[in-house]
Amino acid sequence: MKVITFDAATMAAAVAAGELSARELVDASLSCIAATDGQVNAFTETTAARARAEADAVDAQRARGDTLGPLAGVPYAVKNLFDIEGLTTLAGSKVNQGLPAASADAVLITQMKAAGAVLVGALNMDEYAYGFTTENTHYGPCHNPHDLTRVAGGSSGGSGAAVAAGQVPVTLGSDTNGSIRVPSSLCGVWGLKPTFGRLSRRGTYPFVHSIDHLGPMASSLAGLGLAYDTLQQPDPLDPGSHALRVQPVTSALGKGIAGLRIGVLGGYFHDNAGPEARAAVALAGRTLGAQAEVTWPDAALARAAAFIITASEGGSLHLGDLRTRADDFEPLSVDRFIAGALQPVHWYLRAQRFRRVYRDKVNALFKDWDVLLTPATPVSATVIGTEWLELNGVRQPCRAAMGLLTQPISFAGCPVVTAPLWPAGTGGMPLGVQVIAAPWREDLAFRASQVLADAGVAHIQSVTL
Structure with missing residues (x-):
């Protein structure tokens, strides 16, 4: 019996060498999903027939001696907004x-297929991505x-859980206020929120x-880098995609951190992190030789502005259905959508004006620093x-509080790798650290993350279900 390794880079190499077939990999993935998803509830639909056809096409390419893509035969799944x-x-x-x-695949799915990856299904999420826990009333909660x-x-809870459960080694998600970084932290997997505008959103x-x-x-930093390098192609048909040159990160993984200026965020980020989260970032900081505590500008204001823009745009997008079908919305988020639709336009415009000033302040911070560290979530899962969370003596609404440490970062558009750490005091649960770099410098976040991985500080842990 062949042993199926749970890492995208190793899988692709095994397929290219003829040690495993793409069909073997997809059958193993589908079998794992069938055996475990009744407990995890990561998938809302599997695409078994399509997956086997794509796998057979990869195997036929190899049999002909064709050059294979960098993710040839690797099973993956996508958040069900793709x-x-x-x-x-x-x-x-x-x-x-x-x-x-849908009459066609999303652009990123098309790029994954071109790289040889095999799509096995669609993943559970918070309704319309408005949430941090994937406690979805319509399709059931996603379990850690x-x-x-x-x-x-959440909101990419199925994307995090599917990787953590060993169902697939790579997933695609979305992140507005923390929706990749929060499930990466709570499920103990690697995650990347790229620079705003780096990847095409067309077809989502x-x-x-x-x-x-x-x-x-x-499931690995190498796999994360392979997927990201596959996806970072400018899309002229997506007005939000910036046509900058592709900058591969896999080639940066072995460069180390010599010469990098690394700091740990204090102030707001220390005050809104629990003791285990503080311990996780302290360990990451020691491993990377962090040089000082750094103050991120206007973090609390940025979170407030992100909330205003989120509620306003979200409410506006769904206004017609909110007027006629409010009872069909997620009970955990419908009130926020309605409230957002009723916000004064002055609030929205003021938040957007603040955002322009805020990004200038954040970008100025990276004149002195290359990589900054902070926890991804204030607590573990x-x-x-x-409903409620006690955090450093302050009572917080639990679901919203999971984004306390992520919202200020994405509001500035900075790239972040979430590294999975396992601090003491969490009962064996993971708690991730955000490795943040300046816009368009994902390579620096990957270099620092590789050091954490090489030191054994950041890693995934297998589960038995």
Whole structure:
């Protein structure tokens, strides 16, 4: 019996060498999903027939001696806000069930297929991406594979849980206010929120157009880099995509951190992190030789402005359905959508004006620093259904509080690798650290993350379900 390794880079190398077939990999992935997803609930749909056809096409390429793509034979899945040809794009909602099936794949799915990756299904998420826990009323909550009583994070909860459960080695998700970084932290996997505008969003269901990012999650940093390098192609048909030169990160992984100026964020980020989160970032800082505590400008104001823009754009997008089908919306988020639709336009415009000034302040910070560190979530995964969180003596609404440390970063558009750490005091649960770099410098975040991985500080842990 052949042993299937759970890493995209190793899988692709094995297929290229003829040690494994793409069909073997996809069958193993589909078998794992069938055996475990009744407990995890990461998938809303599998695409078995398509997956086997794509795998067979890869195997036929190899048999002909054709050059294979960098992800040849690697199974992956996508958050169900990505268009998949022939399927209705649910975006976690009941309302969308009546929409026609997508006529074409999203751009990023097309790029993954061109690289030889094999799509096995669509993944659970918070409705319309408005949430941090994937406690979806319509499709059921997504369970954390490390403790099935706990949340997987959100809104890309299925994307994090599918990797953590060993169902696939790579997934695609979206991140507006933390929706890749939060589930990466809580599920203990690698995640990347790229620079705003780096990857095409064409063919995905929007949440907040002016803040939405797309990105990969993976079981290894090498796999994360392979997926990202596959995806970073400018799209002239996406007005939010910036036509900058492609900058591969896989070639940067072995360069180390010599000469990099690395700091740990204090102030707001220290005050809004629990003791285990502080311990995680302290360990990462020691490993990387962090040189000082750094103050991020206007973090609390940035979070407030992100909330205003999120609510306003989200409410506006769904205004028609909110007027006629409010009862079909997610009970955990419908009030926020309605409130956002009722916000004064003055609030929205003021928040956008602040954002321009804020980004200038953040970019100036990177004149003195190359990489900055902070926890990805204030605590590890909470029990499903938890309403309130006690954080450093302050009572916080639990679901919203999971984005305390991520929202100020994405509001500036900076790239972030979330590294999975396992600090003491969490009961064996993971808690990730954000490795932040200046816009368009994903390579620096990957270099620092590689040092954490090489030191054994950041890694995934397998689960038995």
